[in-house]
Amino acid sequence: MATLSAPSHRVRGASHFDFKTSTSGVATKAMKNELAHLVASVQDPLTRKAFDTEMQSFFLLFTRYLAEKAQSKGLQWDKISSPGKDQIVPYASLPATKDYSLLDKLAVLKVNGGLGTSMGMTGAKSALEVKNDMTFLDLTVRQIEHLNTTYNVDVPLILMTSFNTHEDTLRIIKKYANQQLRITTFNQSRYPRILKETLLTCPRRVDDDKKNWYPPGHGDLYNALLHSGVLDQLIADGKEYLFVSNSDNLGAVVDERILKHMIDTGAEFIMEVTDKTKADVKGGTLIDYEGQVRLLEIAQVPSEHTEEFKSIRKFKIFNTNNLWINLKALRRVMEEEGMDLEIIINPKDTEDGKAVIQLETAAGAAIKHFKGAHGVNVPRSRFLPVKSCSDLLLIKSDIYSLEHGQLVLNEARMFDTTPVIKLGDHFKKIANFQKRFKAIPKIVELDHLTVTGDVYFGRNVTLRGTVIVVANEGQRIDIPDGCILENRLVSGNLNLIEL
Numbered sequence: 001m002a003t004l005s006a007p008s009h010r011v012r013g014a015s016h017f018d019f020k021t022s023t024s025g026v027a028t029k030a031m032k033n034e035l036a037h038l039v040a041s042v043q044d045p046l047t048r049k050a051f052d053t054e055m056q057s058f059f060l061l062f063t064r065y066l067a068e069k070a071q072s073k074g075l076q077w078d079k080i081s082s083p084g085k086d087q088i089v090p091y092a093s094l095p096a097t098k099d100y101s102l103l104d105k106l107a108v109l110k111v112n113g114g115l116g117t118s119m120g121m122t123g124a125k126s127a128l129e130v131k132n133d134m135t136f137l138d139l140t141v142r143q144i145e146h147l148n149t150t151y152n153v154d155v156p157l158i159l160m161t162s163f164n165t166h167e168d169t170l171r172i173i174k175k176y177a178n179q180q181l182r183i184t185t186f187n188q189s190r191y192p193r194i195l196k197e198t199l200l201t202c203p204r205r206v207d208d209d210k211k212n213w214y215p216p217g218h219g220d221l222y223n224a225l226l227h228s229g230v231l232d233q234l235i236a237d238g239k240e241y242l243f244v245s246n247s248d249n250l251g252a253v254v255d256e257r258i259l260k261h262m263i264d265t266g267a268e269f270i271m272e273v274t275d276k277t278k279a280d281v282k283g284g285t286l287i288d289y290e291g292q293v294r295l296l297e298i299a300q301v302p303s304e305h306t307e308e309f310k311s312i313r314k315f316k317i318f319n320t321n322n323l324w325i326n327l328k329a330l331r332r333v334m335e336e337e338g339m340d341l342e343i344i345i346n347p348k349d350t351e352d353g354k355a356v357i358q359l360e361t362a363a364g365a366a367i368k369h370f371k372g373a374h375g376v377n378v379p380r381s382r383f384l385p386v387k388s389c390s391d392l393l394l395i396k397s398d399i400y401s402l403e404h405g406q407l408v409l410n411e412a413r414m415f416d417t418t419p420v421i422k423l424g425d426h427f428k429k430i431a432n433f434q435k436r437f438k439a440i441p442k443i444v445e446l447d448h449l450t451v452t453g454d455v456y457f458g459r460n461v462t463l464r465g466t467v468i469v470v471a472n473e474g475q476r477i478d479i480p481d482g483c484i485l486e487n488r489l490v491s492g493n494l495n496l497i498e499l
Helices: 025-040 045-071 100-105 136-151 166-176 218-228 230-236 256-265 303-310 327-336 363-369 389-396 430-436
Strands: 088-090 106-111 129-131 157-161 183-187 241-246 269-275 285-289 292-296 317-326 344-349 355-360 374-377 400-403 406-409 420-423 446-452 454-457 462-470 476-479 484-491 495-498
Touching: 025 045, 045 218, 045 355, 100 106, 100 136, 100 256, 106 136, 106 218, 129 136, 129 389, 136 157, 136 166, 157 166, 157 218, 166 183, 183 218, 183 230, 218 230, 218 327, 218 363, 230 327, 241 256, 241 327, 256 269, 256 317, 269 285, 269 363, 285 317, 292 363, 317 327, 317 363, 389 420, 389 430, 430 454, 476 484
Parallel strands: 088 374, 106 157, 106 241, 157 183, 269 374, 420 446, 446 462, 454 476, 462 484
Antiparallel strands: 241 317, 269 317, 285 292, 344 355, 400 406, 484 495
């Protein structure tokens, strides 16, 4: 497979790699043979060409991984400092705008590759009903359709799926055929998992079991946009800016102030960050590295500095993964220099107990490639992800209502902050969550809820202040219909203790 030899010319959208620096020539050669074998297993010439391009991108990532491993190359901790004032702009300082015609230059992209396995789901996570019988996708479509009809603009919706969610997503979006918006879907890359012991690929053929492949993180967005033709198409359609966010972040709605700020400042890339709380200590953060703004993920942090990374003193903000990107600048970077995103090594174990590694990248790491790139420190309301059933309870509750697909905090809530909710393992899977709540409790006056053990909630339950419900091993607690719990610890067989 000639295309997988060391590129003598610049490959469009590929990172430059100097093969002489690699001390892992044997592993490089072995991997090249493996990939050639995989490409040869594709029968259809067109499919083979696309798969070959995908494997070249993977091969570049793999060789870069080997080189970094050989050189023990990483960030030097003493060169890291908190970002400067010019590198993070407070949202409150952005001027308001009523110029909605700017929206015609915008496209919205949702990263839609997640399966929601941590919540016990099998299909696309974006198909989960989160509020008023509407799914993540329904809410996004409603928001963008509202923009298009209210301001007479044409904001298209782009969905980046993975091989895990593509079919599911295509089936779901059929129901939006008559809506006032254009939806484009494209698939992110599918890379082979690597056996840790041999550094060879798990799959032997292109049609091998799904479990031998993986989607390489949202940093793959740029490669996938380029190779799918979607990037060129957006620019041809007159779109200049792309707003990217995770499909499960219900706070990530189009914001004209950030768009206007981006246009006014000429920034080619903006990352929305927000203040860290104890719940966000693992989130990636923006740093100043030798005068350049960079993303630092916990996976890149040496173990002896992990606690310092998690502390709020030095790193006060974290990345929401709401990103604003200048499309022409993106094409320039891809064509002229390629994306050199920090590699995140994600170790996994297969069902049959083999140790494998997945080489992944994060979309936010691209910030270092763009001119005028900086962070905007946004309110917490722009970061409302649903990663667990505890998050889902909050979103489904009376804390929020919906306006045009957008979550709005209940006016009756005394504080801007939302309650802390910790549901135990009995509530971890979505099916159990649904079974254990006959109806979602009223929690507009709740500060903190902890539930552990075998607990069921009746209808019309109200929770206020701090409520802790603990069913010990072998016990079951049923909170009766119409029950009001205020500052209570409920334990054993419904013993009510005032807090």
